[in-house]
Amino acid sequence: MMNFAADMEDAEYRDRMRKIADDYDWPAMQRMRAEMQSLGVEKYSIEFYQRIAKEGLVGLSWPQPYGKGVPFIRAFLFAEELETQGFGGYALTTNQRGGGMLIRSGTDEQIRQHLPQVVNGTWRFCQGLSEPGAGSDLLSLKTRAVREGDEYIVNGSKLWTSNAHISDWTGLLVRTDPEASRHRGLSMLLVDLKSPGIEIQPVWVMGGWRVNAVFYDNVRVPAANLIGEEGKGWDVVTGNLDEERAMSFGGTETRALAVRLIHRLEGMADQLSETDLEKLGHFIMELEADRLLYLRVALAAGRGDDTSGIGPMSKVFGSELAQRFIQWAADVIGDEVLFADADGSEDVLASDMEEQLRAATVLTNIGGTSEVQRNIISNRYFKLPRAY
Ligand SMILES: Cc1cc2nc3c(=O)[nH]c(=O)nc-3n(C[C@H](O)[C@H](O)[C@H](O)COP(=O)(O)OP(=O)(O)OC[C@H]3O[C@@H](n4cnc5c(N)ncnc54)[C@H](O)[C@@H]3O)c2cc1C
Structure with missing residues (x-):
């Protein structure tokens, strides 16, 4: 018979989470709930995320030196305990997904620049894929990026971008070659959400939290922020989507x-x-x-x-x-x-x-x-x- 019980070593990070939870009495939990409500986000407390980052618990299964290189099962037990104790797990998953994309497809320089800031809780990521006419059929997306020297100029809009209003960076799937086949004309850019030309507008959903419509008007993105190769954005995004699912x-x-x-x-x-x-x-x-x-x-x-x-x-x-x-x-x-x-x-x-x-x-x-x-x-x- 298969034994699913965690051995003592596997449980190490679950126990760390239990210790952190001991610090959160009911008033502290209420403050966290109030923070989420004021930010309009679901299962995402910045204060709590920064606390676990400070304790070195972000990117547990990422390779060293950026993560801890721990087996997936221990990272799983940690994340499960976090949710079981009533803490929102969304900040952890969404930011780790941003970092995971860089580990899979980023350059050494991009990894060096970003991962330490993710692990220490400073930079937060969101994912700009869907558009008004491109959700299930993501390949229909129209947001356009045109290369000009060392930059891409981005124009278009994204819909449903969760957490854009509290993030520093977005992975942005754009069309760089309208002539190529639907798969091959796409590229992934890492865009600083403070760049001039970006407007973020709230869209409230039935659950009571906010997603966003994000508009890009002649936004200049350094070509160095291309993730993977130009025209191979679909390969990058399928890795992200597999991780999300x-x-x-x-x-x-x-x-x-x-x-x-x-x-x-x-x-x-x-x-x-x-x-x-x-x-x-x-x-x-x-x-x-x-x-x-x-x-x-x-x-x-x-x-x-x-x-x-x-x-x-x-x-x-x-x-x-x-x-x-x-x-x-x-x-x-x-x-x-x-x-x-x-x-x-x-x-x-x-x-x-x-x-x-x-x-x-x-x-x-x-x-x-x-x-x-x-x-x-x-x-x-x-x-x-x-x-x-
Ligand atoms: C709360 C929330 C948060 C989100 N956060 C993000 C985010 O952070 N970043 C991001 O990029 N996107 C995000 N999304 C977008 C989400 O991924 C899309 O809403 C989803 O993929 C569906 O796309 P759509 O809304 O355009 O619906 P459509 O694709 O228009 O689908 C409409 C209906 O048609 C059905 N359908 C479509 N194609 C097929 C098919 N081939 N076979 C069978 N049925 C089909 C669908 O199942 C659905 O019932 C978010 C959405 C929500 C609601």
Whole structure:
């Protein structure tokens, strides 16, 4: 039988996270929630991110000297514990994704310039891929970059750029050659978001947080900020997307919410119908299956295996499970959820559930929709012909 228990060494960074969590009493957690609300971001506290960066916990699995070179499984257990303890994991994943792109595709100089600043929590990254007419069909993107001497001049707009308003840099997928095939005409640039000509406007989503529309008007980007080769941006972005799909999309936070709900229901089993009790048991099994699926992806990624076929399985299962669970849980808790005080001052669990009820709606969209993920699974995992 396979043993999934973490050995003592694997648990080292999980235990570090538990120690950090001890420093956050309820008033400190409330301050963190208020910070996220004022920034309009979800699961992203700059203060907390800088704290874990100070403790050397960003980029754990990156090679030394920039990261700690620890096995993927330990980084996984750390990130899982972070979410289980109620800290938003988004800052860690999104900034590590920016750094991961540089490790995979950046020049030595780009790595030297940026990674220390990511690891110490100074620079933050976002991802500018989607446009008003290019989401699932990213290859339709129109934002244009024209080379002029040592610079690219960028014109166009991006939509849905999460965290652009609190980031320093964006990975920007642009069209450098409109004549080339849709794949070959794209390039990836690293753009300083303080550059003249950039305007960032808020777009509020149902979960209550902010994504952004970002406009680029004759923005000058040093040619040295090209990531990978000109015309090979698609190769760079597929690496980013594989990494994104291998993230947890709702599973870990849903497990934490389920545990809190079970505590709330303690002693009330006789008030739940047989059907609801059975359903709860079923959800617990599914949440465990989700964890194992995610763990499988993390272990495969750690071995350097291709995760492009199994990452989307974890993404689809976790995100759809998160939606199903919160809809059921809201029904069980009833009015309390629907009319919860949104600022959390009355009933924190009910308030969190109400927020999750809204927030979970985007989980099957962000990072690529379930339909698109299923297409990828059938093509990359089952080797079926492309459906699109
Ligand atoms: C909260 C949030 C945060 C986001 N953050 C970012 C970010 O930081 N950076 C970024 O670049 N993007 C971001 N996105 C964009 C996200 O990646 C896209 O919304 C997503 O890829 C879907 O694209 P679309 O919205 O254009 O929908 P469309 O592509 O127009 O899809 C519309 C519908 O058609 C279906 N569909 C489309 N193509 C196919 C197909 N081939 N087969 C079957 N069905 C299909 C879709 O499943 C969907 O149901 C974010 C989105 C949200 C909602």
